[in-house]
Amino acid sequence: MTVASIKLTNITKSYRKQLAVHNLNLEIPKGELFGFLGPNGAGKTTTIKMMTGLLEPSTGSVEIGGINIWEEPIEAKKLIAYVPDQPNLYPKLTGWDYLEFIASVFRIPQDTFQAKAEELLRVFRLTDRADELIEGYSHGMKQKIAICGALVHEPDVLFLDEPTVGLDPQSARSLKSLLRRLCDNGMTAFVSTHILEIAEQMCDRIGIISDGRIIALGTMDELKTHEEKGEQSLEDIFLELTGGEEQQDIISEISKEDQGDSK
Numbered sequence: 001m002t003v004a005s006i007k008l009t010n011i012t013k014s015y016r017k018q019l020a021v022h023n024l025n026l027e028i029p030k031g032e033l034f035g036f037l038g039p040n041g042a043g044k045t046t047t048i049k050m051m052t053g054l055l056e057p058s059t060g061s062v063e064i065g066g067i068n069i070w071e072e073p074i075e076a077k078k079l080i081a082y083v084p085d086q087p088n089l090y091p092k093l094t095g096w097d098y099l100e101f102i103a104s105v106f107r108i109p110q111d112t113f114q115a116k117a118e119e120l121l122r123v124f125r126l127t128d129r130a131d132e133l134i135e136g137y138s139h140g141m142k143q144k145i146a147i148c149g150a151l152v153h154e155p156d157v158l159f160l161d162e163p164t165v166g167l168d169p170q171s172a173r174s175l176k177s178l179l180r181r182l183c184d185n186g187m188t189a190f191v192s193t194h195i196l197e198i199a200e201q202m203c204d205r206i207g208i209i210s211d212g213r214i215i216a217l218g219t220m221d222e223l224k225t226h227e228e229k230g231e232q233s234l235e236d237i238f239l240e241l242t243g244g245e246e247q248q249d250i251i252s253e254i255s256k257e258d259q260g261d262s263k
């Protein structure tokens, strides 16, 4: 039997009385590019933090490549990389030094590091800025160097929280094609995003979370078939499942009233 790259079994997280994630079960096979969608406050970041060993689940277990991240954290964390939506970088390091630092933590040989770092910097068009201090980088450049740092040690499993926020269209496209290539070569990626177009275009499977529960899971085709949505876009399906359609109706009503008032 093949071991799932990521396996969540009955994970639940409560913050005092607030139930943020409820009894989540999910298996993600090696090489899958998985899109994790949900409205604000649905529980995406809480789930990612539990999967990456930053937040202990109230109940349930998380396994990375068959290793329980709470029982064998060091072994499991060797396999993963995580880029949060607001990455914590070292402002007084240059971009290059930051990548070298990450490579030293993961004990990457110098020549392997050199080739990998140069390739990543080229993909994200940061080569000319690699010798500057990170504190002088723009928000998007910080995001890109954080992604380079995550990929420099060639993780088995990559977690990205809102990776394209702050990226220009060219960098967002580079990221999408790089992720596709890496997953085709066996890396597993778990990507949380609000940008439905990205999930629709690039993910093998999509999970939609709402109020801490997974309410839809499958390929784009499966979601359409299951929901009997024929030619509907992921945005239509998402809004219907998460109650966003009601808000759209309210907005339409308000605009109708406004138009009536102005007559």
Ligand SMILES: Nc1ncnc2c1ncn2[C@@H]1O[C@H](COP(=O)(O)OP(=O)(O)OP(=O)(O)O)[C@@H](O)[C@H]1O
Binding pocket: 015, 018, 019, 020, 038, 039, 040, 041, 042, 043, 044, 045, 046, 047
């Ligand atoms: N440290 C905390 N203490 C108390 N409640 C929290 C804490 N962190 C998150 N929550 C609550 O848990 C729920 C899920 O939050 P979470 O940040 O996981 O959602 P999200 O899907 O990532 O949202 P967004 O898309 O807005 O980033 C929300 O109701 C949130 O208010």
